[in-house]
Amino acid sequence: MDWGALHTILGGVNKHSTSIGKIWLTVLFIFRIMILVVAAERVWGDEQDDFVCNTLQPGCRNVCYDHFFPISHIRLWALQLIFVSTPALLVAMHVAYRRHEKKRQFRKGDQKCEFKDIEEIRKQRFRIEGSLWWTYTSSIFFRLIFEAVFMYAFYFMYDGFRMPRLMKCNAWPCPNTVDCFVSRPTEKTVFTIFMIAVSSICILLNVAELCYLLTKFFLRRSKKAGNSKQQPDHENKEETKQNEMNELISDSCQNTVIGFSS
Amino acid sequence: MSWAFLRDLLSGVNKYSTGTGRIWVAVVFMFRLLVYVVAAENIWKHEHDEFECNIKQPGCENVCFDHFFPVSHIRLWALQLIMVSTPSLLVVFHVAYRENREKHHNQKLYKNTGKIDGGLLCTYLISLILKTGLEVAFLVLFYKLYNGFKIPRLVKCDIKPCPNTVDCYISKPTEKMIFLYFLVATSCLCIILNISELSYLIFKYSIKCYLKRHMKKQQ
Numbered sequence: 001m002d003w004g005a006l007h008t009i010l011g012g013v014n015k016h017s018t019s020i021g022k023i024w025l026t027v028l029f030i031f032r033i034m035i036l037v038v039a040a041e042r043v044w045g046d047e048q049d050d051f052v053c054n055t056l057q058p059g060c061r062n063v064c065y066d067h068f069f070p071i072s073h074i075r076l077w078a079l080q081l082i083f084v085s086t087p088a089l090l091v092a093m094h095v096a097y098r099r100h101e102k103k104r105q106f107r108k109g110d111q112k113c114e115f116k117d118i119e120e121i122r123k124q125r126f127r128i129e130g131s132l133w134w135t136y137t138s139s140i141f142f143r144l145i146f147e148a149v150f151m152y153a154f155y156f157m158y159d160g161f162r163m164p165r166l167m168k169c170n171a172w173p174c175p176n177t178v179d180c181f182v183s184r185p186t187e188k189t190v191f192t193i194f195m196i197a198v199s200s201i202c203i204l205l206n207v208a209e210l211c212y213l214l215t216k217f218f219l220r221r222s223k224k225a226g227n228s229k230q231q232p233d234h235e236n237k238e239e240t241k242q243n244e245m246n247e248l249i250s251d252s253c254q255n256t257v258i259g260f261s262s
Numbered sequence: 263m264s265w266a267f268l269r270d271l272l273s274g275v276n277k278y279s280t281g282t283g284r285i286w287v288a289v290v291f292m293f294r295l296l297v298y299v300v301a302a303e304n305i306w307k308h309e310h311d312e313f314e315c316n317i318k319q320p321g322c323e324n325v326c327f328d329h330f331f332p333v334s335h336i337r338l339w340a341l342q343l344i345m346v347s348t349p350s351l352l353v354v355f356h357v358a359y360r361e362n363r364e365k366h367h368n369q370k371l372y373k374n375t376g377k378i379d380g381g382l383l384c385t386y387l388i389s390l391i392l393k394t395g396l397e398v399a400f401l402v403l404f405y406k407l408y409n410g411f412k413i414p415r416l417v418k419c420d421i422k423p424c425p426n427t428v429d430c431y432i433s434k435p436t437e438k439m440i441f442l443y444f445l446v447a448t449s450c451l452c453i454i455l456n457i458s459e460l461s462y463l464i465f466k467y468s469i470k471c472y473l474k475r476h477m478k479k480q481q
Contacts, residue, residue, distance in 0.1 A: 002299055005269055005291070048312060048433060058316040059431035063415055070436040078301040086292055093284070173316070173416075173429065 003033050006085060013088045015125055016095055016132075020209040024202060028085070031198045036077055040191050043184055044074040050183030057175055064169035064180045070157065073188070077195060080150040084202075087139035087146075094135040095126055128213070129220070137213055144206045151199055161196055163188040265299055268347055275350040278357055278376050282459040286452060293448045294343060302441050305434055306336035312433030319423055326419035326430050332407065335438065339445055342400040346452070349392035356385040383467060387460065394456040397449050404446075411446055413439045
């Protein structure tokens with residue numbers, strides 16, 4: 001069980017996302033999870049061993065480290081990634097529920113059911129409308145909230161996004177004010193800024209997706225109010241073509257990610 | 263053999279669960295198993311090396327560490343995850359038994375081998391009760407073993423061969439405490455999910471039973 005398992009779980013959601021949602025997923029896996037696993041974890045790997053204080057007093061180093069790093073950057077990021085990925089599960093559950101209902105209809109021999117066999121139901125891609133629209137939109141909303149909360153928690157806990165070289169500590173049992181030196185502060189600052197930047201990009205993508213969904217919703221409503229039936233069919237064909245192209249792009253991206261994440 | 267085995271096991275269980283059961287599986291995957299593997303394991307990785315006592319007496323650190331951490335938090339956490347996921351196997355075995363029976367008799371004995379009714383319902387309810395019981399047992403064990411869910415920065419130790427009372431410092435106590443609270447919160451969430459699933463199933467099937475009896479009486 002590791003990030004690869006999360007990739008498998010979220011990969012299923014990809015099919016039912018908008019194009020922006022697929023870009024968000026790709027950014028999440030390539031620029032956040034992969035960077036975390038292959039680079040950031042090594043940079044923070046020796047953080048306590050190489051945290052050195054200018055004192056021989058036993059226990060002072062432990063206490064100072066605990067005081068300045070209540071929760072390590074790397075753990076905060078891991079939690080942030082888990083929490084931010086979780087709302088997508090709501091969509092996956094909703095889709096699974098819909099599929100289950102269609103299968104039930106099919107088994108009962110309902111004539112309204114337009115599918116020829118169960119395989120078609122399994123492969124069907126649901127459009128984001130009706131109750132699925134609400135689930136999808138609330139999942140984006142929760143994602144935004146989690147991202148913002150974690151970024152604020154980061155800023156609040158570490159007084160900004162810079163990692164200082166030197167910290168002055170006078171927690172007991174340190175005898176006086178003691179100089180403590182953090183290991184690899186510049187490298188850690190670089191990665192922190194990188195992760196914050198990618199978080200901000202993800203927030204922007206989520207906001208854009210939210211606006212796109214709301215615009216689509218209002219347009220659809222106004223079209224239903226007035227226009228003819230033929231126009232939506234034409235738009236459906238264009239949308240399906242666009243989505244197929246996006247699926248091909250994201251599938252090829254995901255194949256490269258699978259290679260790295262294992 | 264690793265956590266992937268548990269993950270595959272739980273995926274198999276997912277097929278025969280109710281809606282709440284599937285939410286339980288998702289919570290166990292995302293908030294317990296995944297957090298354990300990617301975050302919590304690394305915090306406790308060097309706990310013994312980083313446990314420092316204010317003394318040069320050989321053996322004193324070892325003895326004090328052993329006294330304050332009879333079983334490490336992270337091992338208890340892992341045991342809890344394994345024990346809590348295992349009762350779901352009962353359901354899988356029962357379904358396999360049903361399918362075997364059908365094959366043996368070469369005829370369709372059940373409308374749907376995976377449907378939760380009759381004997382399978384009892385097995386499912388038992389598995390829910392066991393899961394809840396084990397969760398509570400582990401939470402109580404954590405509480406009793408470590409005097410609450412707090413991890414102090416400093417512990418005082420005076421066991422032989424330490425010459426007097428010695429100050430010992432635990433590494434990363436705040437981070438460990440945060441993750442311990444996280445563990446407790448997710449455990450409680452799982453207990454609530456199990457109890458609501460239990461009540462829902464009992465309620466649903468007692469209503470069904472009552473209606474059947476009512477219909478029979480009318481006939």
